Amino acid sequence: MKCTNKAFLFLTSLGCILLLFTGCMSEQYSFVFNRNMASGSYTMVNVAEVNATLSGYTESICVDYGEYKQSDSYILAEAGGFFDITGQEVIYGKNLYQTMNPASLTKVMTALVALKYGNLSDTVVVTENAMVKESGAQTAGFKVGDIMSLEQAINIMMVCSANDAALTVAEHVGGSIGDFVNLMNMEAQRIGATGTHFTNPHGLTDEEHKTTPYDMYLIFNEALKNDTFKAIINQVAYTTQYSDAAGNLKDFSSDSTNLFFKGTYETPSDIMVLGGKTGTTNAAGSCLMIYAKDSNNHYYISVVMNAPDRETVYKDTVSLLALR
Numbered sequence: 001m002k003c004t005n006k007a008f009l010f011l012t013s014l015g016c017i018l019l020l021f022t023g024c025m026s027e028q029y030s031f032v033f034n035r036n037m038a039s040g041s042y043t044m045v046n047v048a049e050v051n052a053t054l055s056g057y058t059e060s061i062c063v064d065y066g067e068y069k070q071s072d073s074y075i076l077a078e079a080g081g082f083f084d085i086t087g088q089e090v091i092y093g094k095n096l097y098q099t100m101n102p103a104s105l106t107k108v109m110t111a112l113v114a115l116k117y118g119n120l121s122d123t124v125v126v127t128e129n130a131m132v133k134e135s136g137a138q139t140a141g142f143k144v145g146d147i148m149s150l151e152q153a154i155n156i157m158m159v160c161s162a163n164d165a166a167l168t169v170a171e172h173v174g175g176s177i178g179d180f181v182n183l184m185n186m187e188a189q190r191i192g193a194t195g196t197h198f199t200n201p202h203g204l205t206d207e208e209h210k211t212t213p214y215d216m217y218l219i220f221n222e223a224l225k226n227d228t229f230k231a232i233i234n235q236v237a238y239t240t241q242y243s244d245a246a247g248n249l250k251d252f253s254s255d256s257t258n259l260f261f262k263g264t265y266e267t268p269s270d271i272m273v274l275g276g277k278t279g280t281t282n283a284a285g286s287c288l289m290i291y292a293k294d295s296n297n298h299y300y301i302s303v304v305m306n307a308p309d310r311e312t313v314y315k316d317t318v319s320l321l322a323l324r
Contacts, residue, residue: 025262041199058122061192061221062090064214069323070094070304075316077307078285082320085221085299091323096214101260102307103279103287104161105216106137106203109157110169111232112223120151120228125262131178132166139164145245152240160254161278163202170201175202176181193218205283209271215301220277220289220301233275234289236261260290265314270295271321286313 062083068090069253072147079095090096126146132139140162150172157165167177174180181198188196193215199206211219223229259265260273271292279287285306293299302320307313 001249012036018253031176043282049309054239056271060088062088064090064093064096068093068137069136074323075304075307076312077304077316079306080302080304080316080320081217082303082323083217083221083301085224085301085322087298092320095211097195097220099210099212101205101209101281101283101284102203102211102216102305103281104163104203105211105277105279105305106198106201106209107166107279107286108216108223108289109184109187109198109219110166110201111181111229112219112226113187114150114154114169114173115223115226115228116187117183118150118154118169119215120149120154122150122199123149124148125166126149126168127171127178129171129291130164132163132167132204134163137163137204140254142168143244146242147245148240148242152242152308155232155235155238155240155254156254157208158277159235161254161257163204166183166202185220187222188215191218191222203281203284205280205281213305215258216289216303216305217301220303221290224291224301230275230291233258233277258290259310264296265318268293269316269324271300271324280310288313288317290317290321292321298324300324314324 059175069092069178126142140156142164153165153169158161170177170180184198196211196215237255241249257278258276274291276290287305290302304313304316
């Protein structure tokens with residue numbers, strides 16, 4: 001189960017090009033040709049380019065060799081996974097490669113792209129495009145013309161899970177929301193999240209907006225390489241001031257949507273939650289990704305998707321953390 005390049009080197013020596021971005025040996029993730037997921041067409045893969053891209057990559061991720069715990073009894077949610085980042089091992093998986101709607105787990109990729117391509121000190125102006133019209137959708141209550149920094153918008157998006165903040169971030173960094181979504185999909189492909197297709201930066205329901213638990217692990221793992229991202233998701237609450245269109249100051253304060261920070265749910269005694277992301281829609285159910293460490297400074301990622309309710313998604317997460 002350890003993450004090494006041995007399997008990759010062995011298989012490439014046989015002339016078989018395996019995309020070990022996911023490490024899965026299934027048809028979806030192993031190709032002799034590069035498959036266009038949208039059109040179903042295939043093109044020849046340049047072996048040298050693949051080797052150059054993947055060299056060293058699988059040393060930094062948990063590759064699935066199918067040796068992990070798979071019993072459905074560990075979690076009630078439709079899908080999930082538990083990953084030992086320090087030991088680079090897949091500990092548990094349930095429907096790891098099943099495509100499903102990720103709800104606001106999407107915002108992890110939004111933050112990843114914004115931190116990579118944006119400037120945190122930029123001044124951001126809220127436009128009509130950020131006005132969320134879906135009933136019940138979480139928002140920060142932005143108004144057209146509100147002014148803040150990109151750093152503030154990203155913090156509000158991640159801590160409060162505000163959909164209007166996600167749209168504001170996307171439009172500013174990408175120039176348009178559509179162009180930003182293209183960047184999200186480009187980044188997903190770059191890190192090997194080949195079962196993923198984003199259509200928006202917030203995760204509100206769209207049947208074409210989909211990913212897999214393993215891909216969400218890849219995306220979260222990549223985002224955690226950024227210290228600013230880790231600091232943002234580690235916040236119990238976020239308080240700031242920004243301006244309206246007339247220059248008047250507006251106060252904003254929100255607790256994190258991560259209920260482990262509130263003590264509503266308890267982890268195993270030697271596990272500390274360092275951050276994460278929640279997500280809930282009717283289509284996606286309750287979703288939760290957690291970044292945690294144990295008393296030996298061993299780090300983990302848990303992913304739970306499409307749980308029937310909030311109680312279950314947290315209990316499932318505790319069950320996964322107990323598997324270390």
